[in-house]
Amino acid sequence: MGPSHALSGAAVWLGGTWALDHFGVYHQSAVEVAVGTAVCAGAALLPDLDMSGKVITGRGGATVANTFGRVSLFIAEVLEKFSLTVYRATRMKRDPARDNGHRTLTHTIPFALGVGWLTTAATGFGGKWAVIGILFFTLGLALRGLFHKWAVRAGWILITALSAAAAYGTFLYLPAERGYPMLGVAVGIGCIVHILGDLITSAGVPILWPIPTGRRTWRMIGVPNALAIPVGGKVETILLRGVFALVSIAAVTALVGAALLEKFTVRV
Numbered sequence: 564m565g566p567s568h569a570l571s572g573a574a575v576w577l578g579g580t581w582a583l584d585h586f587g588v589y590h591q592s593a594v595e596v597a598v599g600t601a602v603c604a605g606a607a608l609l610p611d612l613d614m615s616g617k618v619i620t621g622r623g624g625a626t627v628a629n630t631f632g633r634v635s636l637f638i639a640e641v642l643e644k645f646s647l648t649v650y651r652a653t654r655m656k657r658d659p660a661r662d663n664g665h666r667t668l669t670h671t672i673p674f675a676l677g678v679g680w681l682t683t684a685a686t687g688f689g690g691k692w693a694v695i696g697i698l699f700f701t702l703g704l705a706l707r708g709l710f711h712k713w714a715v716r717a718g719w720i721l722i723t724a725l726s727a728a729a730a731y732g733t734f735l736y737l738p739a740e741r742g743y744p745m746l747g748v749a750v751g752i753g754c755i756v757h758i759l760g761d762l763i764t765s766a767g768v769p770i771l772w773p774i775p776t777g778r779r780t781w782r783m784i785g786v787p788n789a790l791a792i793p794v795g796g797k798v799e800t801i802l803l804r805g806v807f808a809l810v811s812i813a814a815v816t817a818l819v820g821a822a823l824l825e826k827f828t829v830r831v
């Protein structure tokens with residue numbers, strides 16, 4: 564589901580950016596919109612970084628866990644074990660025993676809010692450098708997710724190099740005095756969009772955590788099997804991705820159109 568998650572993150576961010584711009588709430592420069600979209604698309608894959616593989620042999624794990632080779636496989640391993648620890652520490656009587664932390668902590672609202680807050684705090688402390696670091700990481704995830712088939716062939720070294728080049732490009736174009744507190748919002752929204760995406764699959768997500776219901780804190784909420792979107796089926800790969808792509812293109816067209824109109828009006 565990598566490409567769908569990344570595309571949905573981009574679509575939601577671009578749609579939201581257009582709405583804020585259109586209603587005069589918040590205006591962003593082209594660079595800011597590009598950076599925010601990349602970060603939101605990448606962050607929309609972040610929750611699946613809890614699917615670890617084998618660090619020693621460099622195999623397995625979710626698509627995103629292979630983004631930066633064994634470095635990201637190691638991060639995934641740590642995140643999965645940490646999630647499992649949190650699961651075990653907070654589970655109640657009716658919650659089943661687990662030996663894998665996938666689809667637990669990273670698929671909760673407190674995680675999305677926490678990571679978003681941490682990101683904004685990092686841009687506050689680290690300014691431009693933090694932005695570059697966040698962009699390097701999230702863009703790598705976005706590349707891996709959006710161009711799934713190509714990424715497998717290209718391998719992690721090329722993806723790491725491309726992400727580094729994009730981060731350097733940001734370094735050149737980003738105004739020096741601006742860290743973007745907005746990036747935390749992009750990361751948080753990306754994670755929430757991912758969680759909502761998993762919600763329409765039959766496995767579900769523990770979206771209520773940590774609120775207990777019927778002696779369970781980790782109740783998996785999903786749609787009934789009959790309504791669930793089959794992973795990798797036509798509905799996902801054609802319909803959903805098509806809608807996300809169309810929304811993204813429409814939002815970009817509207818934003819560019821508005822910017823051109825503004826220029827024209829000033830001249831007249």
Ligand SMILES: [Zn+2]
Nearest residue numbers: 610611670761
């Ligand atoms: Zn997921």
